Amino acid sequence: MVRPLLLGIGLLAFMTTATQARVTLTTWNDGKSSLQSIWQVRFGYSYSTQYNSYQTYERNTQTPTWNLRPRISFMLNQYINDDLTVGGYxxxxxxxxxxxxxxxxxxxxxxxYSDVTYTATHGKNPIRADRGHFYLDSKTLGRLTVALSTGLYPTQQGAGDVRDFGTNTWFLSNQSRAITYAYLDTQDRLVRYDSPELSADIPLQVSVSYGDMRSNQTNDAGQIKRRYDTEVSGALIYNLPQYKGYVSLLAAQKHVYANYTTKYPTTGYQLMSKFSPIENLMVRAEVGLAKEETATVYNRYRGAGVDLDYRIGRFEPYGGILYMHTITNNKSSGLQQEKKAYEVYVGTTYDLATKVANAFNFMLFAEALHSYVRYEKNYAARLSDHVYTFGGGLLITW
Structure with missing residues (x-):
């Protein structure tokens, strides 16, 4: 059971600090070509309270987390002619x-109560390239993007991934959407094509992509051979310039090898819209579903989400509701499991100061999130999970 009085909301403090600098390193071709760089450092602290309910007991976990994440990005734009630009990121x-x-x-x-169990986790990743691509951009023919890597997370660059539903939260993490299960977690190579609008009267665009990731598997002779997990995704986008938004239908499918000869598919879809019905209000909404097969189970995901933000002077409050329904069928036993996940979040930003020293902008934000998972069928003694998380911070941009 959940005891709201134990949440200790007044005792929770959160702060995230980020600094960002955007610098034009050099320009040429009369300013039509450029090399730019973005610098960002984010320092964050978060605190969550989690309750895991079982038939005979409840587990209570408090988790404070510190996080430091510096980033540096470089963008090259080379002007070829009035129709064609090439570059990289x-x-x-x-x-x-x-x-x-x-x-x-x-x-x-x-x-x-039982004795308290303490767990300390520290992680440090080396400096590495986690995003990268080259592109050719033609106003008449469209844009071709090629991403090459060594499995260092060039995801979020597929046709579906760059357009799927996202929330306004600045620091707190949200539950996955159904279509995201159809994306590869990491990729070696990715190619994406984005078409221009069909015409001035028909603002319809199409985007398709292919990506793969090496997967070392052992064949019948005991030799380790390379296979490739694959991802194909597509997007059909109808732009709504009068509402500063669009409606999109996304689809994605991945195939992942379980052994040398057998691979399993996951297919996902999302219908999404982003639009501004009135001045200063932005609405995002989605419904999605996915079907996943592994060596042992079939999973089905159905979800929906709504995200809103509204500008009021220096404030921009935001919030949203997310839902996910998961059904798992065990291949060998025929056992079916079912769970439902709900999430609600709210927050606001505040423009503290702009153009300080004619360069820096300061923005405060605060947000809170509650997620609830109900285990409805064949999860033995497990009943539900509640997680309460709060956040806030300062963003400094240039």
Missing amino acids: VRFMHIFMSRHSRSMNYDYSTGT
Whole structure:
């Protein structure tokens, strides 16, 4: 059971600090070509309280987390003629994370608490390129993007991935959407084509992409051979310039090898819209579904989400509601499991100062999130999960 009085909202403090600088390093071709760089450092602290409810006891976990994430990006734009531009983008990232969790169990029958368990986790990733691509952009023919990597996360560049539903949260993480299960987590290569609008009267665009990731598998002779997991995605976009938005239908499918000869598919779809019905209000909404097969189970995902933000002077409040329904069928036993996940979040930004020293902008933000998972069918003694997370911080941009 959940005891709201134990949330300790007044005791939770969160701060995220980010600094960002955008610099034009050089220009040529009368300013039509350029090399630019973006610098960003984000320092964050978050605190979450989680309750895991079982039939006979409840587990209570508090987790404060520190996070440091500097990034540096370079953008090259080379003017060829009035129709064609070529260029590239690369982003380097470093992450340091420190998390200290404390958890204890509460026994319903005895009304007693167990000893507290402490867990400390520290992570440090080396500086590496986590995004990178080259492109050719033609006003009449469209844009071709090629991403090459060594599995260093050039995801979020596929035709569906760059357009799927996103929230306004600045620091807190949200639940996955159904279509995201159909994306590869990492990729070696990706090619994407984005068409121009069909005509001035028909603002319809199409985008398609293909990506793959090496997967070393052992064949019948005991030899390790390279296979490739693949991802194909597409997007049909109808732009709504009068509403500063669009309506899109996204589709994605991945195939992942479980062994040398067998691979399993996951297919996902999302119908999404982003638009501004009135001045200063932006609305995003989506419905999606996915079907996943692994060596042992079939998973089905159905979800929906709404995200709103509204500008009021220096404030921009935002919020949203997310839902995900998951059904799992075990191949061998025929056992079916079912769970439903709900999430609500709210927040606001505040423009503290702009153009300080004719360069810097300061923005404060604060946000809160509550997620709830109900285990409805065949999860044994497991009943539900509640997670309460709060955040806030300062963004400095240039």
